[in-house]
Amino acid sequence: xxFLIWFFIIxxxxxxxxxxxxxxxxxxxxxxxxxxxxxxxVDNIKIIDKSKxxxxxxxxxxxxLRSKLNFAGFLHFSAEYVFxxxxxxxxxxxxxxxxxxxxxxxxxxxxxxxxxxxxxxxLLKIISLRQEEFNESLxxxxxxxxxxxxxxxxxxxxxxxxxxxxxxxxARNVLNIYLNEKDIIGEVKxxxxxxxxxxxxxxxxxxxxxxxxxxSGGKFSNTLDKLRKTLQDQGELKQEIISSTKEIKxxxxxxxxxxxxxxxxxxxxxxxxxxxxFFGSTEGKIQMFFIALWVGFxxxxxxxxxxxx
Numbered sequence: 001x002x003f004l005i006w007f008f009i010i011x012x013x014x015x016x017x018x019x020x021x022x023x024x025x026x027x028x029x030x031x032x033x034x035x036x037x038x039x040x041x042v043d044n045i046k047i048i049d050k051s052k053x054x055x056x057x058x059x060x061x062x063x064x065l066r067s068k069l070n071f072a073g074f075l076h077f078s079a080e081y082v083f084x085x086x087x088x089x090x091x092x093x094x095x096x097x098x099x100x101x102x103x104x105x106x107x108x109x110x111x112x113x114x115x116x117x118x119x120x121x122x123l124l125k126i127i128s129l130r131q132e133e134f135n136e137s138l139x140x141x142x143x144x145x146x147x148x149x150x151x152x153x154x155x156x157x158x159x160x161x162x163x164x165x166x167x168x169x170x171a172r173n174v175l176n177i178y179l180n181e182k183d184i185i186g187e188v189k190x191x192x193x194x195x196x197x198x199x200x201x202x203x204x205x206x207x208x209x210x211x212x213x214x215x216s217g218g219k220f221s222n223t224l225d226k227l228r229k230t231l232q233d234q235g236e237l238k239q240e241i242i243s244s245t246k247e248i249k250x251x252x253x254x255x256x257x258x259x260x261x262x263x264x265x266x267x268x269x270x271x272x273x274x275x276x277x278f279f280g281s282t283e284g285k286i287q288m289f290f291i292a293l294w295v296g297f298x299x300x301x302x303x304x305x306x307x308x309x
Contacts, residue, residue, distance in 0.1 A: 072126040091116025137171030149221035
């Protein structure tokens with residue numbers, strides 16, 4: 001009887017979610033095909049009549065999850081629906097496993113929402129790593145472009161040589177969008193496609209530098225040199241901030257370790273009474289769960305307070 005109850009509570013909703021996902025995915029794939037056809041028609045008209053191209057970057061309007069997935073490199077059209085299904089499934093499975101250890105409805109609900117957000121935390125970490133990788137390569141590319149332009153090499157030729165020597169495949173692919181497509185869809189649209197793939201303020205500043213340089217006649221090696229120095233100063237300041245915030249984080253972890261040490265010593269002095277209460281009884285398990293939850297929340301708030309952009 002209990003098995004049937006759990007079956008209807010867990011399995012049936014999951015099957016419904018999977019079925020709904022495939023139905024929605026089929027509809028969206030069909031809609032995507034129609035949108036691509038319409039976009040190709042519009043782009044062809046713009047290519048034929050370049051004089052009517054818009055001068056501003058018309059950023060593609062997408063929801064926040066779609067944008068985050070693009071920045072993380074998950075470009076499939078149904079990626080956001082797969083991500084939602086994974087988040088819900090991971091949250092449900094983790095909550096059920098913890099519920100067997102701590103049988104309380106509050107732990108079930110809290111753990112579901114807590115673990116359902118875990119894939120999003122991983123997604124943000126992937127975005128951060130890709131952003132750092134791209135920004136480092138962009139800074140190196142700007143250094144090389146500036147040096148070559150001062151030697152008399154043209155901007156596009158210097159940028160091509162700098163992109164070829166990029167160590168990051170991701171940065172090379174993004175920068176190649178500008179080099180390969182600017183003559184077809186225009187510089188503005190080429191940068192628009194790049195902004196969809198990487199969330200980089202440095203890239204946006206680079207875009208503005210190029211646009212200003214084009215309007216001033218194409219000689220903008222001095223502007224690029226100022227940008228290079230600014231990015232170098234920014235990198236040095238970032239390292240100083242990281243060094244300062246590490247001291248705060250280390251102090252927090254030392255206090256947490258001290259609390260664990262005090263608990264172990266008190267448990268030994270009381271002949272295991274603390275373990276018997278917090279890990280041997282349902283009431284104690286619930287109390288330990290909320291203690292751990294509160295400590296985790298404190299560490300999260302501490303990381304937010306010490307994070308400086």
